[in-house]
Amino acid sequence: MKQKNVVCLLMVFMLITNVSAARAADKKKQAVVESTVLKLNIDEAVKLGIANSIAMQKVKNQIEVSEVIDKNSQQSKKDLEDAEIQLNVAQQNLYAGMYDLYDSEAQLNAAQVLFAQDKLPQDITLPDGSSYPAGTDISAFGPLAATVRAQVQAQLDQAEQALKNGKARYEDGVNDYTSGEQKLKVSKAYAIASISNKLGTSTITELRSEPLGELMMTMSSQMKKITTYSYDIYKNQVAMLIQKNYYDVLKNQKLVQLREKTMERGQIQYNAVSNAYYLGLKAKEDVLLAETYYDSTRIAYEMAVQEYNKAMLELKKNLHLPADAQVLLSDVEADKEKYFNIEEGVESGLEKRLEIKTEEAKLVMYQQLKRVVSSSGYDENDNEYKEAELLLQKQELELSDKKCEIATLIRQSYETMNVLQKCLPIIQEMQKKAAENLEIARYKYEMGYPAESALMEKLNIESLSGTMAEVIASQENLAEIEGKLVEMTSGYNLARVKYLNDIGELPYK
Secondary structure, eight states, X not given: OHHHHHHHHHHHHHHHXXXXXXXXXXXXXXXXXXXXXXXXXXXXXXXXXXXXXXXXXXXXXXXXXXXXXXXXXXXXXXXXXXXXXXXXXXXXXXXXXXXXXXXXXXXXXXHHHHHHTTBOSSOXXXXXXXXEOTTOBGGGGGGGHHHHHHHHHHHXXXXXXXXXXXXXXXXXXXXXXXXXXXXXXXXXXXXXXXXXXXXXXXXXXXXXHHHHHHHHHHHHHHHHHHHHHHHHHHXXXXXXXXXXXXXXXXXXXXXXXXXXXXXXXXXXXXXXXXXXXXXXXXXXXXXXXXXXXXXHHHHHHXXXXXXHXXXXXXXXXXXXXXXXXXXXXXXXXXXXXXXXXXXXXXXXXXXXXXXXXXXXXXXXXXXXXXXXXXXXXXXXXXXXXXXXXXXXXXXXXXXXXXHHHHHHHHHHHHHHHHHHHHHHHHHHHHHHHHHHHHHHHXXXXXXXXXXXXXXXXXXXXXXXXXXXXXXXXXXXXXXXXXXXXXXXXXXXXXXHHHHHHHTTOOSOO
16 A cells, blocks of 8 residues: 555656646747747837848948049049140140241241352351351352351251251140040030930030039039938838838738637637527527628638738848748837828928929039030020020929929828828727627627617618627627728828828938
């Protein structure tokens, strides 16, 4: 007997030990699972999405490109101005050299004519100090005539060689000038082609180098300004995308919970009716109705789970997380107490929206184009001036049209947000009434007490009051309203995010 007791005690001890070990293992496993779950609130999700966004990397790359283009424009402007100055100096030197060559050649020709007549081409002074003016007959020098002739010939040969060398240098100068002129023309043509491509000009084919360089600088600086400004815009667009994904996940998560709750209600109802049927208290048709309704809730639940999984995968994709990553999101309450002034919103959007900034930058470019055309010698009678003026007017119209478009978009966005904000408390009250109506329908069914109701009249089934059909109709009505509440809450949150984005409010910088 004692041996049996000992054995029993040992078995009990081993059982307790195994249970304790299993519980410890389960806790450890649970701790490991929890440590691998990525827990995020909406701000953390947005920051993670921005940090991992390839789109933001592309924008950053474009900013760097715009900085290179801006520096290149500065250098191009300097090169154009320097080339123009150097060309002007070279031209002046060529003209001066040409006049010097003509004068030297005329003097040499006159000297050669006199020498051919055996006369001195210029004044000379002999070693004994005696001087002879130009035009003196060389034969008058007597025995020194041969020596004088040789000296004069040597001087003429030296002057002729110098003239030849001067002509060669002049030809080299002409070639250098022509080459520099051609390079300047090519540089200007490239710059004007670039301006034509970006500003849509067609008649403007020639501009002065200095104002042309200024226009290139204006264009590159404005584009750099827009590209840099767009970084925060795109960052907030990425943030809005992540927020949408986040709210979609929360919405579908709540719908899954609602569908599960509805399914549980259907199952409870089905079990209760089945038990009553077996006791002979309910009809077979009640069991069939309850079973059909329960099956429909199971289908709705599976569909809700599918939509939730799709929404979660979309969020993971935009956060650049693995598809099998475990993510847990914090809930976000709708800020229904916050109200916005639409006029202030429109004013903000017209000041901060990227589309407006872009059109304003283009306006600055066209204003500069008109100044450059004017400073290049064109007036209101020239086609170049007329084209610049018309392009400027067109851009002013584009800016005005864009402002009207943005203002309308903001007002539409505001209306959507405002309507959802007003409807939220209404549908919340509807949910309470639908839940109360379900309780009444159940009570009537359980008590077997038929009575007309507004819901039965709405569904045109007044004769089914107090039956299983009324209970199921009440359950479906509650489930529908609960789903609408989730959809509307999520819709309001998204509408609020979109409105803030539309008016240019940038919470993420």
